[in-house]
Amino acid sequence: MPEVRVGMAGCGFSASLHIHGYKQLAPERCRVTAVCGLPRAEAEGFAARHGIPEVYDDFAEMLARADVDAVDLAVPNYLHAPFIVAAAEAGKHVFCEKPLTGYFGEDRPPEELVGNTVPKREMLRQVGARCDEVLGALRSSGIRFGYAENWIYAPAYQKLWRLAKAAGGTILRIEAEESHSGSHADYAKRWRTAGGGSLMVKGSHPLGAALQLKHWEGEVKLGKPIRPASVFCEVGNLTWMPAFQEEKEHYLRTGWQDVEDWGIIVVKFDDGSVAEVKAADTTLGGVHNYLEAYLSNARIRANINPTDACVAYAPEASVFGDEYIVEKIETKGGWTLPSPDEDWNQGYPQEIADFVAAVAEDREPASGARLARDVTVVLYAAYVSAEEGRRVDVRAFLE
């Protein structure tokens, strides 16, 4: 297998997460040869920390390099679509953090809270058009596209799918959730930077995993994927409740501007099966990520995080000192479910390994452009449903 040379776009949190994945692969399989980021000083610091030889502050310049086969897009959401198109035109493979794209209010004044002002139907229209543009560029370029949906690669989810295949029964119903006590980052609290609220930032994971499961089931059994047909959705702002706001101490994150902090999407598929996809920034007790599949002849639950691989108790919070417990847990006291290796549980090294192998072997990665587009379109259709208070047929938006 040829070596895959990666150019990293971005030098923030998700860039670090991905670098960790590349480093776990054998050096003859892949190498990060360049990084591009702003401000340049930060990109240089990132390069020095991770031993990356070349530094750029202009994405086009990095794309022009002959020793870059693939680019990893760990840049702000609104840059995903233009960067994918540019990379595709330059013939570089793309590994892209979620979401594929979204509505980020580029057509409105910068101070406007677009989550409050722009009709969701208009957002869906623009997002649908942008998805078409991106998929068109990918198709004509013939490059490989990896969508960084780590849930698809989480070992518990992969095991669930193998069990489902072994059972052979029909997947009747899926229930899946990603929740915790709220994102710290300010960017997550505004539509303009996040492209949505809990459903977008968290719900996209369980949604992607649910859609992929029915897709695979259809391919295995019918020779064609089972597709989402309609969505019915509610969103809410639970931290805006007057009773909550009057409380003196807040254990949940607050300050959500024009995005929801809770949502649920009920998806119906074209075979009549259903999925309940939930997301919240209002859940205490640490991250709460799982998917449960109800088959006609089996029931399988993938506890992505937490799991009870390790169970601990401490009579007070200081007992475990600096040892990591689990994402977003408020106290280390009492019973906890410490995660032995959160990156592994959540599929981060596995998604990188699959993308690198897909490029080297010239095949599709397990999580690709089709899933990326489906998730984006279904999410915005869900926002239309919640805003207009009615069920939305998604088939027309998914070709």
Place this chain on the structure above:
Amino acid sequence: MSKVRIGLVGYGFAAELHMPGYRSLGPERCEVVAVCGRSRDRAEAFAGKRGIPRAFGSLAEMLGGVGLEAVDLVVPNHLHTRLAIEAARAGKHIICEKHLTGYFGEPDMPQDELIGKTVPKARMLDRVVEECNLIGRAVEVAGVRFCYAENWVYAPAFVKLRRLAAAAGGTILRMEAEESHSGSPSVYAKRWRTAGGGSLVLKGSHPLGAVLQLKQWEGERKLGGPIRPASLVCEVGNLTWIEAFKREPKHYLKTDWQDVEDWGVIVLKFEDGSVAEIKAADTTLGGVHNYLEAYLSNARIRANINPNDACVAYAPSGDIFGDEYISEKIETKGGWTFPSPDESWSQGYLHEIADFVEAISGGRAPVSGLMLARDVAVVLYAAYVSAEEGRRVDLGPLLAD
């Protein structure tokens, strides 16, 4: 406290379910003094078996023939409205099995009509609201107590959840609750005409009742009045009608649902901005799956009503435990199981009866009363309207009497 004399109306499964509750209170606190039903013979047989002194062929006969404080309506749902009004007019307190009422068709409709398919849900909702109002007025005019037998409200795990929520004092932001299993075996559950709906009515009414009660209680405690449901969206489906499922040679789930759903989810919004997700399915393997989880601003509490891990067992094959009961609707006794030590205790059947008897003799309202009964009935049919019309339904006008 004076002794409460009870007259049972009905002698079927629900009557059997209520009897241990009365028995456990002792004869100085309550006594079932009579039973009545359409068949005097069956009423007499039930009375003989259970040591009940008198049996009658109708509620009117029983009301005229024996002195009692309360009647317990353990008859099919479609009879509740008429009998509740009759009992209220006679000045008797009422204990009523769920549901308060529902839509079961009109007298002029053929018995075999699949009304779940033919009658618009909006019309059903109108009728249910109307009947709820009739019962409400009759109870109010008579000044009697109305006790709604929603056992989840009394399940020890749920009561503990409420006590923890009270101790925490935080706002209940979100609730998630479900009742599911692999499907009711009875034929009556599979037709709208007899059941009044599908999974949501037969199963979902429990988690729905518990969720509504929790917000009622929170409001009464903190604001001096209940927090009311404001709107909902709902989806229902027939998962056992999926083509791929129908082609499977062996079915572990119950099939043959005629005109009722076998899966549904209701997303409720309350007037204070909090939310609840209520789920019900007849398509869930692994035994009954009953729980409620409350997400507060300063706590998270889960009530595992059934199963829970009070007892955990393993058997390498399904025959090891022989005839010993494991838990409701479990398909095999092999592998890991969660045997229920005492299902009628953990599901609140004993506790609900104790509260009703105490409420009646002590002249106070029961924890589960008329408002809850009515809210559950109206919310369920509003949910069916939402699913059928594919739109959010505003509950405000429907719940204002």
